[in-house]
Amino acid sequence: MIDNKKKLGQFFTDPQIADFMAKLVTGSNTANVLDPAAGAGAFLKAVHKINDKIKLYSYEIDDKVIKEAKEKCSFEYELNHENYLYAGIDRKYDSIICNPPYNKFQGIKDRKELIEAFKKKYKIALSGYTNYCIYFLIKSLNELNDKGKCCYIIPYEFLNCGYGEIVKKYFLEQKYLKTIYKFDNTLKLFDDATTTSCILYFEKEEHRQINFINITDVEELKTGKFKNIISYNYKDLDHKEKWINYYKPNNEIHHYKNLVKLSKIGKVKRGIATGNNQYFLLNKEKIKKLNLSKEVCIPCVTKSPDVKTLKFTKDDFDKLYHANKNVYIFDGAKAATQEDRNYIKYGEEMKYNETYLTSHRCPWYAVEGKDSSPILISVFSRNKLKIIRNEAKVKNLTAFHSLFLNDKSLENLYFCYLITPIAQEILFLNKREYGEGLDKFEPNDLNNCYVFDVNIMSDHDKNEVLNIYDHLDDTKIEQLNDIFTKYIK
Template sequence: MPRLVPSLSARQRRRALGQVFTPRLVADFMARWVCARRPERVLDPALGEGVFVDAVEALARRSRWSPRIDSFEVDRTVARSQSGHDCRLLTIRWEDFLLADIATHYDAIIANPPYVRHHELEYGESVLRRIDALAGRRLSRATNLYGLFLVRIASLLAPGGRAAIITPAEWLNAEFGVTLKAFLLERNLIDAMIQFDPSLLVFHGALTTAEIVLLRRGRREGDSIRLMNIKTLDDLPAVNLRGARCVRRDDLDPTRKWSPLFDAARAATPAGRSARTRDAHAATGAAMRLGDVATCSRGIATGANTFFALRESERCKWKISLADLRPCITKAAQLRERQLDAVALRRLVERDERILLLHPRRPLCPAMKRYLAHGRSLGVDRRHLPSHRPVWYMPENRPPAPILIAVFSRGEFRVVWNEARAMNLTAYHGIYPRASDGDGADRRKAKQLFKYLCSAAGQRAIALHRRVYGGGLYKLEPRDVEAVEIPNGLMGTK
């Protein structure tokens, strides 16, 4: 776990520990499922404010049974919130769940593991190797803390035991999730997966889509995995998993993204190895990937956009020649149409948008020398990215991309034909079709790719590879774009 500095505020402390608390409606649903058979031993490995213990105790009182509840917590500042629990049922161990010696196996485990990213973890390699041993494979070292919790939770289930774990849904699509999915499929532990609508912010203050995975030890070989979407928290009390869509375990491929499983528009299509999946991916004749015919690159990162990207008014103020600047799209909102041409670029200049990227000629002219001296006075040359360049004031030099695609979206991803040959910062990725037969033929092929990505079929193909965040937000990384299926022969390549 990350080290805690005594002077941290309560908010900073929660962030450092990855504490994102669970709404009571969610806790009640999870408790009902894990406690359906009145378990004798219950585990909450990340106690927090105790909402899961509250939910289990409420069920126990109504049903007149007395389970033993073990819990783990590293933050003693939450101790005051535990005074209302039934001390006859609850045992709190003030230690790290991943490091603790645990001899017991549990009939029920209910958890909202801490959300701490891998680069903030301070576990030694020996701890990670112990988790690897539980999983029977080497986990990615980019696995976030909740992924490590998931493996240890699964290892502590008694025969017939149940676990309900709520986490961000990112592991369903992320590369580090491949080994987690393979582990859970191999052990035949996944009974159901429930994903909350991306527009629903389940975790207060966290822009992430939430997902509940229900595990059960002792599933039969042919048991299906149930999948369900939840639109609002108010739907949870009435949820009946018997009405969920079912997929076969053998139809799920851990190397593929699983978020499309929950896409209502593709409700009949598992994302896996089956013939149904191949047919779905080939709905438009898809047999190739975009990466077979093009590369996708992130936009240019300047390290100080307000210095390196100028407005026309700033250019005039500093008397900088246009020959020392390149047109550049710096914000997603600057592009509203499918094509960026000279007319659209001129409108951005007239609106005094920040679209002129610094690209000084050698030798430097007096006006440029004055502007760079101004940058040094602001400390721009000492910032991380500029200070690591061979020449601090020269952003990355690359050709303009013929096709731009937005990094973030709340619906379809904007795809733009870059007729004006403008550069792009990180709000857009650049798509570079590979050269083959000469400028004219290459331009026609690039235009075909652009039109496909703009089409309904192309947008459906893109949606299969998007990353899902909270609040209805989607994201694409360059490798996601390169994984998009395209029709065989779209650009004259088979």
């Protein structure tokens, strides 16, 4: 069952949510309803409860789930024991309701075939990164009768990420999408899945507006009274924007002044990926035991919790080293002694040269050629990005992104800006959400963020900031915030 859970995306819908969605798609004219990924039949049950005259259709591929559904189900419905995505469209439906499987692109073995088929049949050129659930949704939108209704619950990652752009463009051209009920990412809807969730509601007719509803309490579904509704005209929506921003009108970028795109003043890049941390990371004891030379030990911050201060100094690095933390990466390309070469040989005996990353690197035991970064930015965060001034000039693994500025003389000023609440408020307009309050920034999310243009500051304020930098600790952040805020708000 665990296997199928992952492979087939089996996360079953809570009855409260199923009832809400069933109500949306069941009207007085609804004669038939389809669930394309029916599982144990949560939605069919909910629709049948509202109107037992409605003819119910479904698809499901898992024998076990089908058997369970048949044993438990007290009403009739047509079950097609086959892959919905390959089933022909020989019938159209008044309503379609679905909680599809949410497999990421790596788990979709037939994605090339699906992309080709969707291009031909539905005139949409989906990206190879598209989540499995989107294929279900696009097919369903093409199986509706006129005025038909469609309701899907899926992760809302498509609102913000690259593959979602083409999907949003499709919705904007079609104009069937009426409402996106986004569950606040502090709500956990599925016991076993760490995912964000939204309910998409479509009606097959031309709409003028999309409603963006942010649900902070599942009770809102019961009462139908939603606290946070914002509507946008179709013509004002842009498929290239992160739609998450449409939920927060007060945070829009034009509420701030003197900003510049981060990509104009520098570049954020990914940290070093070793391909096998167990082998490549070194601590004091391991270096001693293997008798490795200094040349192959490249100083590095390897995980975010190791860095506890705003500035990471040589002293901080030495403390980690003496505490036997992993603070070096093995760079076999600099092997200087027989012991160094023996460690490479050991890696080959263990077949560490055959993993995806190492086998694509030449030679496999070299460290990726990345410079040490003056400013480090944590990849994952909860409400606050960890920004570190790398005074120790060490390298960093992928737990941190690296920020390189075009003008190196501005590194301290920009660092002081980035640690302030006002800077973080603006950066967070571009975040991705990973469920349960966890936020993630990819390098390009940050490159597309706006930051304050420090060039417009007075010399007096610049000097004041740099003085604070020299004696920086957490208590000085408010003071920095006041200086920057007067230029931005």
